[in-house]
Amino acid sequence: MNHSPVKIKALALADHDLWAHLWQNYLTFYKTSLPSSTTETTWCSLLDDDIPVYGFGAWKDGVLVGITHVVMHPTTWSSTACCYLQDLYVDELVRGQNIGRLLIEVIYRFADEKGCNHVYWKTQESNTTARSLYDTIATQTDMVQYRKNL
Numbered sequence: 347m348n349h350s351p352v353k354i355k356a357l358a359l360a361d362h363d364l365w366a367h368l369w370q371n372y373l374t375f376y377k378t379s380l381p382s383s384t385t386e387t388t389w390c391s392l393l394d395d396d397i398p399v400y401g402f403g404a405w406k407d408g409v410l411v412g413i414t415h416v417v418m419h420p421t422t423w424s425s426t427a428c429c430y431l432q433d434l435y436v437d438e439l440v441r442g443q444n445i446g447r448l449l450i451e452v453i454y455r456f457a458d459e460k461g462c463n464h465v466y467w468k469t470q471e472s473n474t475t476a477r478s479l480y481d482t483i484a485t486q487t488d489m490v491q492y493r494k495n496l
Contacts, residue, residue: 350406350407351406352404352405352406352411352443352444352445352448353404353405353406354402354403354404354405354448354449354452355402355403355405356400356401356402356403357392357393357401357402357403357413358393359393361403361410362389364403364409364410365389365401365403365410365413366385366389367410368410368411368412368413368435368437369385369388369413369435371435371437371438372413372433372435375435376470388415392415398417398418398419398427399415399416399417399418400415400416400417400418400456401413401414401415401416402414402415402416402449402452402453402456404436404445404448404449406440406443406445411436411437411439411440411445412434412435412436412437412440412445412446412449413433413434413435413449414431414433414434414435414449414450414452414453415431415432415433416429416430416431416432416453416456416457416465417429417430417432418430418457418460418462421463424463426461426462426463427460427461427462427463428457428462428463428464428465428466429453429456429457429460429462429464429465429466430465430466430467431450431453431465431466431467432467434446434449434450434467434476436449441475446476446479447479447483450465450479450483450484451483453465465484466487467480468491
């Protein structure tokens with residue numbers, strides 16, 4: 347197993363093609379697809395300082411091997427914002443090397459620096475591999491999500 351260091355940094359304009367490849371793999375993992383216009387809007391939002399959407403990448407040996415996106419938003423339950431960790435994906439070739447954990451820990455620090463009161467996310471109930479990590483770094487709530495697509 348290769349134990350070279352992993353560097354986590356904010357995504358930048360030059361990362362587009364590498365990001366797009368991992369983004370597509372992430373969508374495939376969840377058996378979904380999005381119009382290319384949505385993908386490009388997402389990318390532009392990640393780079394726009396006026397939109398509270400942020401993207402980070404995990405780099406190993408100069409290769410982008412993981413991505414995460416977060417959305418900061420106000421909440422009626424606190425006077426400070428909260429951080430929604432919306433997307434997290436690690437290339438399957440490097441899973442099991444703590445890259446997901448490193449990405450989440452960077453988000454914890456980032457959200458704390460931004461004055462957020464908590465970080466939260468959701469995952470599929472059947473995603474047992476990810477949930478085994480999540481159970482060690484966060485607390486599962488008893489909330490149930492309902493949704494109506496419009």
